[in-house]
Every structure is written in structure tokens, then in C-alpha cells.
Amino acid sequence: MLSSGNLKRFVPDIILVAAALAMTALYALSVGSGFPLDDAWIHQTYGRNLAETGLWSFVPGVVSAASTSPMYTVMLSIGYKLAVPFALWTHGLGALALAVTALVARRMALQVAPKLRGIGLAAGLAMIFSWHLLWAAASGMETALFSMMTMVCIAWCWRELSAARSSKTAHVMARGTTFGVLAAITTLTRPEGILLIAIIGVFLLIARPNMRWRDVILWGVASLVSFTVLMIPYLLFNLDVTGGLLPTTAAAKQIYAAPIRALGYFWGLRLMTIPLLAGGQLLLIPGMLVYVIMVAKRIRNDRHGLLFLLPPIWGAALVMLYAGWLPLNFQHGRYVIPALPALIFAGVVGTGWLLKAAQRSIVARVLTRTLALGAAMLIIVFAFGPGLSSYQLDVRVINEEMVAPAHWIAENLSPEAMLAIHDIGAVGYFAPRPLLDIAGLVSPEFAAVIADPEGQWALMQQGNARYLMAFPDQLPAEDTETRVFARSINRLAKPQSSLAEAK
Incomplete structure (x- = not known):
């Protein structure tokens, strides 16, 4: 004792x-x-x-x-x-x-x-x-x-x-x-x-x-x-x-x-x-x-x-x-x-x-x-x-910009549809499915073309990506409206977060 x-x-x-x-x-x-x-x-x-x-x-x-x-x-x-x-x-x-x-x-x-x-x-x-x-x-x-x-x-x-x-x-x-x-x-x-x-x-x-x-x-x-x-x-x-x-x-x-x-x-x-x-x-x-x-x-x-x-x-x-x-x-x-x-x-x-x-x-x-x-x-x-x-703001941003779109994807997109995504964490957790990581973390082939928009688009097309999820400044090129992946933009949770659907 x-x-x-x-x-x-x-x-x-x-x-x-x-x-x-x-x-x-x-x-x-x-x-x-x-x-x-x-x-x-x-x-x-x-x-x-x-x-x-x-x-x-x-x-x-x-x-x-x-x-x-x-x-x-x-x-x-x-x-x-x-x-x-x-x-x-x-x-x-x-x-x-x-x-x-x-x-x-x-x-x-x-x-x-x-x-x-x-x-x-x-x-x-x-x-x-x-x-x-x-x-x-x-x-x-x-x-x-x-x-x-x-x-x-x-x-x-x-x-x-x-x-x-x-x-x-x-x-x-x-x-x-x-x-x-x-x-x-x-x-x-x-x-x-x-x-x-x-x-x-x-x-x-x-x-x-x-x-x-x-x-x-x-x-x-x-x-x-x-x-x-x-x-x-x-x-x-x-x-x-x-x-x-x-x-x-x-x-x-x-x-x-x-x-x-x-x-x-x-x-x-x-x-x-x-x-x-x-x-x-x-x-x-x-x-x-x-x-x-x-x-x-x-x-x-x-x-x-x-x-x-x-x-x-x-x-x-x-x-x-x-x-x-x-x-x-x-x-x-x-x-x-x-x-x-x-x-x-x-x-x-x-x-x-x-x-x-x-x-x-x-x-x-x-x-x-x-x-x-x-x-x-x-x-x-x-x-x-x-x-x-700062902590509260950071969590709210991730919940609104990453977690909410991930739930939307889980509820609205087919699990077989190939996604190309820049920030993969929340989607991987809440909507697990095949994906292409355009940031190059899980898909290392993208690391070599991070500064090459044409190369990124080519890899997404080769991977049969149907959807692209990224912030506007993360998209491979500014003229996304003319690209095969950018026929329409669906806003998810807040205006900055976007999902582009293929034709």
C-alpha cells in the first residue's frame, strides 16, 4: 500500500x-x-x-x-x-x-x-x-x-x-x-x-x-x-x-x-x-x-x-x-x-x-x-x-470540403465508376472504390506528371476515369470546360469543391 x-x-x-x-x-x-x-x-x-x-x-x-x-x-x-x-x-x-x-x-x-x-x-x-x-x-x-x-x-x-x-x-x-x-x-x-x-x-x-x-x-x-x-x-x-x-x-x-x-x-x-x-x-x-x-x-x-x-x-x-x-x-x-x-x-x-x-x-x-x-x-x-x-476551423473545412463530398459520392455514384481525385483521404474512407490519385500519393505514376497537365489528362484517360474531384486550383488545366472530364460541374458542400463528370 x-x-x-x-x-x-x-x-x-x-x-x-x-x-x-x-x-x-x-x-x-x-x-x-x-x-x-x-x-x-x-x-x-x-x-x-x-x-x-x-x-x-x-x-x-x-x-x-x-x-x-x-x-x-x-x-x-x-x-x-x-x-x-x-x-x-x-x-x-x-x-x-x-x-x-x-x-x-x-x-x-x-x-x-x-x-x-x-x-x-x-x-x-x-x-x-x-x-x-x-x-x-x-x-x-x-x-x-x-x-x-x-x-x-x-x-x-x-x-x-x-x-x-x-x-x-x-x-x-x-x-x-x-x-x-x-x-x-x-x-x-x-x-x-x-x-x-x-x-x-x-x-x-x-x-x-x-x-x-x-x-x-x-x-x-x-x-x-x-x-x-x-x-x-x-x-x-x-x-x-x-x-x-x-x-x-x-x-x-x-x-x-x-x-x-x-x-x-x-x-x-x-x-x-x-x-x-x-x-x-x-x-x-x-x-x-x-x-x-x-x-x-x-x-x-x-x-x-x-x-x-x-x-x-x-x-x-x-x-x-x-x-x-x-x-x-x-x-x-x-x-x-x-x-x-x-x-x-x-x-x-x-x-x-x-x-x-x-x-x-x-x-x-x-x-x-x-x-x-x-x-x-x-x-x-x-x-x-x-x-x-484554428483547430475548429480546420476540422470544419475538412468536413465541408472533403467529408461531405465523400458521402455524396458514396450515395450517388456507382462503386465501379473510376474516380480521379486530388485529396483522397475522406473519399477512400467513406466511399471506398477504385480511384486514381492525381496528387501521386497512392498512384505514384501521377507524381512524374504533376507539372504536366497534358500528362495528367492522358493518365486519367488511360485509367478510364469517369469523374474528377478537385479544387479549381488543383485541376490540371484552366480550360477544363473543353476537356472530356469537364462537361458539367456539380457543387458539393461548398462552391470550392467540384466534381467533373465525363461525357
């Missing part, structure tokens, strides 16, 4: 879990039902089809590799296997991921700054009330799960700093094997997770916390073996289906991002950074800088402190990667949202150190407390204000 003293230790954890569940529920329930991205319905379709048919498919019975997060697909399929309502299961996963992110952040803060009173709870609450992370938790996407796994990997790495770590061969290899499993799960959640794993590997090699070279080699070999064993089936599947190691979505999105990449790296860096500054994290930037400075001072005396630089290094590295690789900042910068937990963590801890250092001066105390209070207030205001409003 737990004593009152032991129970008190768990109070912060209980607060964090309750807050994560409550805030995710607030976002999810505030708009009734649905998700803020059509891509969330792609995940649902893959998850349902995997549970029902055992196949990795979007179109029932047709194997494809358009899921960017196989781990998330598997987790969604479990909900379908258990017959849990998909919305409850999906939002539950998001809430759980947010809660674990907060719990891990709390423990990391206590490890790096044990003398800062209340720093653990502050770091955890900052995760939960940051509106980007709330949006991600309720989005139906893999973003929250990936964010969680990045923090878990960093925290597991920090465990090696404990002097109590056993140096027995079996124990060292067990820890390495566990990290390899965590690394594989992270990479299977999002492919860019491999960047974090590489950074951690380099930092561990340099720091060698409480490890002889023999231990480093054993740990590294064990982690590499377990990582490889878990990754090989996925890589072989992609090679078989797509001819490459990455899902088909990678090539298509690279083509869409090409015009932005042509503007230069720093333009892409600006694009990927701006969405992340909306909220209290803007006022945490001084804290992030202080965190880096304080940890750098530790490294002078102890190279093991290098591992404490992982959060800001990882956060910056992810943003920099996307700035050059895929500078698409739509949907509140969702591709780089997983950088926020690590950056916010560094900002909160650094702000705590700043507050402590300012105790000797009245002016410094006023300035630092104003900064900390301002950051906290902005985080809360955005969580209940602009962040919540």
Missing part, C-alpha cells in the same frame, strides 16, 4: 495525465467530429483495411505504400480489430502521446536541473498547453506519436548518464537493444526519426557516459542489430512496391516543394520557422539560449554533459532538414511541430535558470519574471484561444 509520502510523489504525474486528457478532449469535442486534415482519413483508411483484410492498402485489395507512418497505421488497426469507435481510439492515442511527452519532459527537467523548484511540472505543463502539440494530439495524425518518441529516445539516452548503470555485458547489450527498438519505432513513425537516431549515436560516441570503449561497442552493436531487424521488413516492402526505401508520398511531395526550394535555403528556413513562433514559445527563446550556454559550461568540465544538448540540437536540426528537403509550412508547420517538445523543454529549463540567476538584482528579477509570466500567459491564451479556434 502506498504511503502518503509516496502518493505525493505521483501528484505531478496525475496532474499532467489529467490535463493532457482534458485538453485533448476539449479540442476533439469542441467541433463535434472529424479531423483537421484530409491526410488523417488516409491513415484511417490504411488502418481499417489492414485490420479487415490484412493488406497494406488504401484501395481495398490493392497493395500500396502511401502511408508515411507504418507504426501509426498498425496502432490504428488495433483499434479497428478491437471494435473501438475510431474517433475515440484515435483521439485517445493522441491524448496518451501528449501525456507521455509531458511525463518524459518532467523527468528530463528534474534530471538536468534538479535544484530548480517546480521545474519538472512546469516543463510538463508547457508541453500540454502548447497549442501546436494540442492540435497535433487531436489531429488524427502521427505527429503526436512521433513527438513523444523523440522525447523518449532522448530521455533513454540520458539514462546512460547514471553512475549506477551496470557494466555487465548482458546489461549493456540489453540497454543497447532497447534503444535500438525505440529507434526503430521512432523511424517507423516518421522516416526523419533516423536523423535524431544518428545525432544521438554521434553524441554517445563522443560523450561515452560511464562507458568503456568495450561497452560503447557492445551497446552500439546491440542497438544496430535490433534496429535493423525491425526496419528490414518495412524497407523490403517499400522496395518491392515502390522500388525505393521511402513511401510513395516522398517523391510526390518533393515535386510539390520544388518551386519553393528553388527560392533558396534561407527562404525555406524562414518558411519553416515562422509557424512555430505563434504562441508562448516565442518568449521562451531567451530561455533556449540560456539553456545552451549553461550546458556548454558543463561540457567544459564534463564531456558527459554533451548529451544535455540533444534537445535544442534535435529541434534545430529538424527545422533545418525540412528547410532544405521539404519546405512546406502548411497546416501550422505540421512537419516541424515535432521539434517543439525539445525546444520548449530547453526554453522552460533555461528560463528557470534565468530566474534563479536574476535573484541578486531587483531589475533582473522584474525582467525575468515578466518574461516567464508572459510566456506562461501566452501559452495558456493560445491554448484556449487562437489554437482552439
Whole structure:
């Protein structure tokens, strides 16, 4: 039986879990039902089809590799296997991921700054009330799960700093094997997770916390073996289906991002950074800088402190990667949202150190407390204000522009009629049927002709497409009235959403 003293230790954890569940529920329930991205319905379709048919498919019975997060697909399929309502299961996963992110952040803060009173709870609450992370938790996407796994990997790495770590061969290899499993799960959640794993590997090699070279080699070999064993089936599947190691979505999105990449790296860096500054994290930037400075001072005396630089290094590295690789900042910068937990963590801890250092001066105390209070207030205001409003608007748009047309298609069009569609998620879920994905995600042949209207029309004609569903700016050409697919336009739900019927 737990004593009152032991129970008190768990109070912060209980607060964090309750807050994560409550805030995710607030976002999810505030708009009734649905998700803020059509891509969330792609995940649902893959998850349902995997549970029902055992196949990795979007179109029932047709194997494809358009899921960017196989781990998330598997987790969604479990909900379908258990017959849990998909919305409850999906939002539950998001809430759980947010809660674990907060719990891990709390423990990391206590490890790096044990003398800062209340720093653990502050770091955890900052995760939960940051509106980007709330949006991600309720989005139906893999973003929250990936964010969680990045923090878990960093925290597991920090465990090696404990002097109590056993140096027995079996124990060292067990820890390495566990990290390899965590690394594989992270990479299977999002492919860019491999960047974090590489950074951690380099930092561990340099720091060698409480490890002889023999231990480093054993740990590294064990982690590499377990990582490889878990990754090989996925890589072989992609090679078989797509001819490459990455899902088909990678090539298509690279083509869409090409015009932005042509503007230069720093333009892409600006694009990927701006969405992340909306909220209290803007006022945490001084804290992030202080965190880096304080940890750098530790490294002078102890190279093991290098591992404490992982959060800001990882956060910056992810943003920099996307700035050059895929500078698409739509949907509140969702591709780089997983950088926020690590950056916010560094900002909160650094702000705590700043507050402590300012105790000797009245002016410094006023300035630092104003900064900390301002950051906290902005985080809360955005969580209940602009962040919540953005989520509600995003869900309404998808429900009206994607889900409503999908229901119309299910009720009015023959399942045998071939559709050519730009945004396939909701249609794939609510009106499952053969289709041509003109965005090139599920139908990779379209990726090669994204910038070629004639080529797109030719592929649609070759595929015997009878209907074309797309927004006006997504149609392959402006003179659609003269095309075989555009004899008549039926407005679905709102004027922007259109379905063109063949002659």
C-alpha cells in the first residue's frame, strides 16, 4: 500500500495525465467530429483495411505504400480489430502521446536541473498547453506519436548518464537493444526519426557516459542489430512496391516543394520557422539560449554533459532538414511541430535558470519574471484561444470540403465508376472504390506528371476515369470546360469543391 509520502510523489504525474486528457478532449469535442486534415482519413483508411483484410492498402485489395507512418497505421488497426469507435481510439492515442511527452519532459527537467523548484511540472505543463502539440494530439495524425518518441529516445539516452548503470555485458547489450527498438519505432513513425537516431549515436560516441570503449561497442552493436531487424521488413516492402526505401508520398511531395526550394535555403528556413513562433514559445527563446550556454559550461568540465544538448540540437536540426528537403509550412508547420517538445523543454529549463540567476538584482528579477509570466500567459491564451479556434476551423473545412463530398459520392455514384481525385483521404474512407490519385500519393505514376497537365489528362484517360474531384486550383488545366472530364460541374458542400463528370 502506498504511503502518503509516496502518493505525493505521483501528484505531478496525475496532474499532467489529467490535463493532457482534458485538453485533448476539449479540442476533439469542441467541433463535434472529424479531423483537421484530409491526410488523417488516409491513415484511417490504411488502418481499417489492414485490420479487415490484412493488406497494406488504401484501395481495398490493392497493395500500396502511401502511408508515411507504418507504426501509426498498425496502432490504428488495433483499434479497428478491437471494435473501438475510431474517433475515440484515435483521439485517445493522441491524448496518451501528449501525456507521455509531458511525463518524459518532467523527468528530463528534474534530471538536468534538479535544484530548480517546480521545474519538472512546469516543463510538463508547457508541453500540454502548447497549442501546436494540442492540435497535433487531436489531429488524427502521427505527429503526436512521433513527438513523444523523440522525447523518449532522448530521455533513454540520458539514462546512460547514471553512475549506477551496470557494466555487465548482458546489461549493456540489453540497454543497447532497447534503444535500438525505440529507434526503430521512432523511424517507423516518421522516416526523419533516423536523423535524431544518428545525432544521438554521434553524441554517445563522443560523450561515452560511464562507458568503456568495450561497452560503447557492445551497446552500439546491440542497438544496430535490433534496429535493423525491425526496419528490414518495412524497407523490403517499400522496395518491392515502390522500388525505393521511402513511401510513395516522398517523391510526390518533393515535386510539390520544388518551386519553393528553388527560392533558396534561407527562404525555406524562414518558411519553416515562422509557424512555430505563434504562441508562448516565442518568449521562451531567451530561455533556449540560456539553456545552451549553461550546458556548454558543463561540457567544459564534463564531456558527459554533451548529451544535455540533444534537445535544442534535435529541434534545430529538424527545422533545418525540412528547410532544405521539404519546405512546406502548411497546416501550422505540421512537419516541424515535432521539434517543439525539445525546444520548449530547453526554453522552460533555461528560463528557470534565468530566474534563479536574476535573484541578486531587483531589475533582473522584474525582467525575468515578466518574461516567464508572459510566456506562461501566452501559452495558456493560445491554448484556449487562437489554437482552439484554428483547430475548429480546420476540422470544419475538412468536413465541408472533403467529408461531405465523400458521402455524396458514396450515395450517388456507382462503386465501379473510376474516380480521379486530388485529396483522397475522406473519399477512400467513406466511399471506398477504385480511384486514381492525381496528387501521386497512392498512384505514384501521377507524381512524374504533376507539372504536366497534358500528362495528367492522358493518365486519367488511360485509367478510364469517369469523374474528377478537385479544387479549381488543383485541376490540371484552366480550360477544363473543353476537356472530356469537364462537361458539367456539380457543387458539393461548398462552391470550392467540384466534381467533373465525363461525357
